[in-house]
Amino acid sequence: MINLDAPKKHRALIDQAHQVAMNMLRPISRKYDKAEHEYPKELDMLAAMIDGLSESGAANGAGASGVGGGEAEKKKRADDDGRTKNGANMASALSIAEMCWGDVGLLLSMPRQGLGNSAIAAVANAEQRERFAGVWAGMAITEPAVGSDSANISTTAVKDGDSYVINGEKIYVTAGGRCDAVVVWATLDKSLGRAAIKSFVVPKDTPGMRVERLEHKLGIKASDTATIIFDDCRVPAENLLGSPEVDVKQGFGGAMATFDNTRPLVAAMAVGCARAALDLTRELLADAGVEIDYDRPAQLQPAAAAKFLELESEWEGAQLLTMQAAWMADNRKPNSLEASMAKAKAGRVGSAVTLGCVELCGAVGYGEGELLEKWARDSKILDIFEGTQQIQQLIIARRVLGLSSAELK
Numbered sequence: 084m085i086n087l088d089a090p091k092k093h094r095a096l097i098d099q100a101h102q103v104a105m106n107m108l109r110p111i112s113r114k115y116d117k118a119e120h121e122y123p124k125e126l127d128m129l130a131a132m133i134d135g136l137s138e139s140g141a142a143n144g145a146g147a148s149g150v151g152g153g154e155a156e157k158k159k160r161a162d163d164d165g166r167t168k169n170g171a172n173m174a175s176a177l178s179i180a181e182m183c184w185g186d187v188g189l190l191l192s193m194p195r196q197g198l199g200n201s202a203i204a205a206v207a208n209a210e211q212r213e214r215f216a217g218v219w220a221g222m223a224i225t226e227p228a229v230g231s232d233s234a235n236i237s238t239t240a241v242k243d244g245d246s247y248v249i250n251g252e253k254i255y256v257t258a259g260g261r262c263d264a265v266v267v268w269a270t271l272d273k274s275l276g277r278a279a280i281k282s283f284v285v286p287k288d289t290p291g292m293r294v295e296r297l298e299h300k301l302g303i304k305a306s307d308t309a310t311i312i313f314d315d316c317r318v319p320a321e322n323l324l325g326s327p328e329v330d331v332k333q334g335f336g337g338a339m340a341t342f343d344n345t346r347p348l349v350a351a352m353a354v355g356c357a358r359a360a361l362d363l364t365r366e367l368l369a370d371a372g373v374e375i376d377y378d379r380p381a382q383l384q385p386a387a388a389a390k391f392l393e394l395e396s397e398w399e400g401a402q403l404l405t406m407q408a409a410w411m412a413d414n415r416k417p418n419s420l421e422a423s424m425a426k427a428k429a430g431r432v433g434s435a436v437t438l439g440c441v442e443l444c445g446a447v448g449y450g451e452g453e454l455l456e457k458w459a460r461d462s463k464i465l466d467i468f469e470g471t472q473q474i475q476q477l478i479i480a481r482r483v484l485g486l487s488s489a490e491l492k
Contacts, residue, residue: 089177133193187355223265240269283322342469358398368443
């Protein structure tokens with residue numbers, strides 16, 4: 084029998100994350116939505132607390148840095164008795180959903196919890212994980228002429244002695260202005276295609292790297308989004324994550340492992356933001372005299388209640404797909420298909436739910452007296468970054484039909 088409740092071992096973590104979201108993030112949510120590009124200094128204390136929990140082992144995967152695992156964790160998993168596990172991936176997804184119930188932009192502004200940290204966890208070797216522990220890493224993938232087609236990136240990394248020289252431009256780098264380093268995706272040899280794409284950890288003080296500008300955005304305004312230029316930027320060869328060898332047979336698999344880790348996390352963000360909208364809308368409808376009866380068919384209830392039930396059912400589907408993708412990662416099962424399914428479903432549902440809640444609540448939903456309109460703005464990015472809705476559907480179709488990227492474009 085499938086148990087759809089949150090795993091018992093993670094309930095304390097979920098409760099802690101919910102308290103943080105309610106008592107620390109919600110109160111400053113509107114403040115930093117209006118003060119775009121201003122760093123939320125209140126997060127420093129929260130980051131220090133999370134660091135302390137991580138050092139003590141109590142965090143059990145809270146945040147992006149909990150995804151993946153070092154060699155010791157892999158050996159532990161290899162030596163287990165075959166029982167199903169709810170580990171760091173599930174803990175990260177559940178805690179991130181709770182934090183985004185508070186505020187997505189503030190979650191993305193958390194020091195040392197960037198998406199680049201998940202890239203390091205997914206691809207780095209044991210020595211690199213140890214060396215980059217405690218680094219706040221942004222993720223630099225998208226380019227002006229590439230968009231969602233990450234396989235065709237044109238930023239180059241040329242080997243020169245014991246270094247690589249990186250040239251190119253990256254856009255929409257989350258936390259790009261604040262992070263300690265960025266994980267830059269670049270090609271070692273454009274003629275070798277996807278297999279030559281590698282990721283490099285580039286510290287922010289590296290000569291030849293500069294933050295060109297910060298973007299003004301529809302939502303997640305608490306999080307800075309940067310354009311970064313690399314002009315003969317030299318990084319040590321040991322900062323190339325994973326193996327430097329180009330394996331044409333493996334193709335893009337090594338790089339895609341990063342997305343298999345991060346896409347369920349983005350799905351969890353959408354699930355958390357959408358649930359915030361549903362929770363508040365349920366309260367506002369009740370105040371207006373609209374009661375939602377789960378024991379009666381939707382068609383026998385007021386139109387607003389019927390619409391709410393429709394939105395909530397869509398949300399539950401997104402939540403279950405997200406948990407499935409995280410569970411598969413914890414149990415060493417290939418989850419590329421499920422990660423894309425979770426991201427596609429949750430991204431679409433997040434936007435549909437938050438906008439639907441704005442509509443249900445009318446002028447109250449559209450005004451700044453409540454956070455509903457903000458959640459509707461914030462949720463849209465979760466359907467775009469880490470692969471747009473259209474890219475996710477393309478990946479899913481390839482997996483289901485057993486076709487390569489060349490066969491189905």
